[in-house]
Amino acid sequence: MNKDLREAARDHLVRYGQGDIEKLYVSAKGATVTDDEGREILDFTSGQMCATLGHSHPAIVKAIKSGAEDSIHLFSGMIPEAVAKLAKKLGQWLPKPLSRSMFVNTGSESNEAALRMAKMVTGGYEVIAMGGSWHGVTGQAAAMSFASERHGYGPKVHGVSAIPEPYSYRCPIGHCRDKCDMSCMKVGLKMFDMTSEGAPAAIIAEPILSAGGVIIPPDGYFKKLKDEASRRGMMLIFDEAQTAFGRIGEKFAATGLGVTPDIMTVSKTLGGGLPLAATITSDEVEEKAHAKGYSYYTSHVSDPLPALAGLAVLETVEKENLLERAKEMGAYLRKNLDSLQQKYEAIGEIRGQGLLMGIDLVKDRESREPHLELGDITTKRCMEMGLSMNIKRRPERGAVWRIAPPLTVSKDELDKGTEILDQALRESLDELAGNGAG
Ligand SMILES: Cc1ncc(COP(=O)(O)O)c(C=O)c1O
Numbered sequence: 503m504n505k506d507l508r509e510a511a512r513d514h515l516v517r518y519g520q521g522d523i524e525k526l527y528v529s530a531k532g533a534t535v536t537d538d539e540g541r542e543i544l545d546f547t548s549g550q551m552c553a554t555l556g557h558s559h560p561a562i563v564k565a566i567k568s569g570a571e572d573s574i575h576l577f578s579g580m581i582p583e584a585v586a587k588l589a590k591k592l593g594q595w596l597p598k599p600l601s602r603s604m605f606v607n608t609g610s611e612s613n614e615a616a617l618r619m620a621k622m623v624t625g626g627y628e629v630i631a632m633g634g635s636w637h638g639v640t641g642q643a644a645a646m647s648f649a650s651e652r653h654g655y656g657p658k659v660h661g662v663s664a665i666p667e668p669y670s671y672r673c674p675i676g677h678c679r680d681k682c683d684m685s686c687m688k689v690g691l692k693m694f695d696m697t698s699e700g701a702p703a704a705i706i707a708e709p710i711l712s713a714g715g716v717i718i719p720p721d722g723y724f725k726k727l728k729d730e731a732s733r734r735g736m737m738l739i740f741d742e743a744q745t746a747f748g749r750i751g752e753k754f755a756a757t758g759l760g761v762t763p764d765i766m767t768v769s770k771t772l773g774g775g776l777p778l779a780a781t782i783t784s785d786e787v788e789e790k791a792h793a794k795g796y797s798y799y800t801s802h803v804s805d806p807l808p809a810l811a812g813l814a815v816l817e818t819v820e821k822e823n824l825l826e827r828a829k830e831m832g833a834y835l836r837k838n839l840d841s842l843q844q845k846y847e848a849i850g851e852i853r854g855q856g857l858l859m860g861i862d863l864v865k866d867r868e869s870r871e872p873h874l875e876l877g878d879i880t881t882k883r884c885m886e887m888g889l890s891m892n893i894k895r896r897p898e899r900g901a902v903w904r905i906a907p908p909l910t911v912s913k914d915e916l917d918k919g920t921e922i923l924d925q926a927l928r929e930s931l932d933e934l935a936g937n938g939a940g
Pocket residue numbers: 607608609610611636637638639708712713741742743744769770
């Protein structure tokens with residue numbers, strides 16, 4: 503452990519919400535992260551949900567090495583061969599009529615670009631997003647995010663409305679319990695229609711509301727949302743930052759749902775850990791946008807090096823059959839979690855798809871009051887015991903662990919993580935009941 507470096511981090515870094523800097527991390531491989539004391543930590547969050555192939559997968563390392571030799575960055579108007587290759591490969595994956603991509607860096611950016619496109623093509627500016635959404639922290643993306651912190655940053659982009667999220671475990675309109683009848687959508691759209699300034703542009707949605715608590719909308723929800731969008735002359739945008747490229751056992755959530763949006767954004771899971779995102783649409787929409795002078799000219803649009811990493815991700819998902827693996831390992835993890843639920847009243851609901859799971863913690867199963875404290879102390883205890891877990895905690899939407907290990911995780915690793923979680927939960931509950939050593 504290098505004390506100087508720890509001190510340097512404490513003295514010279516801006517804290518962006520991650521809490522106190524207690525230690526540093528030095529390497530990551532597969533599903534394991536190693537800290538500056540040489541301790542190994544099992545990673546149940548795939549980094550920030552980006553290392554779906556596992557950390558430093560050999561295919562990504564190889565792509566980065568060869569990309570660095572060829573060209574790292576070019577003038578934004580020059581299209582590198584690597585970008586053409588990735589666009590072609592991605593085009594083969596996409597549900598029709600989606601076929602064209604623009605490669606940018608982050609999820610926030612891909613959503614900014616999507617909204618610029620929807621606004622330009624429709625001529626409107628009004629956007630509907632879902633309660634509990636997270637689309638990023640840049641201007642427009644932050645305006646359409648309702649799970650992130652909104653206080654203290656000044657006025658948001660005008661024209662964004664929220665519709666209540668279809669969260670039947672804790673229905674935001676107090677209407678359903680366990681089975682959503684989509685009244686939330688009806689109410690939300692009614693409010694939008696009442697308050698609209700007559701310039702509709704887009705509805706944006708995460709197919710699974712991840713940061714909002716791993717909320718899975720009911721069957722038929724997105725088909726209806728698409729119909730409602732087109733009735734209003736709005737484009738439907740799917741933000742597939744977390745759901746694309748295998749995480750949920752599908753190429754895209756859109757493929758599984760059988761609903762193709764007008765614009766799709768992908769990010770986190772595309773770059774194998776490198777910043778790479780894309781704004782994707784059909785020939786028809788792209789043609790209209792281009793004809794109207796659409797531009798999104800940034801320093802790193804179409805950079806060659808991350809494009810090669812993206813290509814390696816798609817090829818590896820195919821070669822290692824990771825869509826199937828996500829389903830298989832997801833089912834295995836689910837069985838483990840179900841057995842924990844049988845032991846602990848505090849596990850109110852487990853939901854998810856593939857290797858994207860949510861555990862909703864409650865004080866008791868009848869009231870479903872969120873157990874925020876239990877979430878906090880257990881997450882901390884897991885980390886001390888060598889398991890990295892991500893808790894999403896909002897009083898209105900509960901304390902929900904989002905579990906998303908790499909798709910390459912082994913059964914042994916899933917068992918080990920479950921054992922740590924089991925022990926951490928038991929000890930935390932004891933501590934809260936005043937029985938434990940704490
Ligand atoms: C669904 C979704 N969209 C967009 C973003 C923003 O992506 P980024 O942090 O890469 O800007 C996130 C980040 O968590 C996300 O979960």
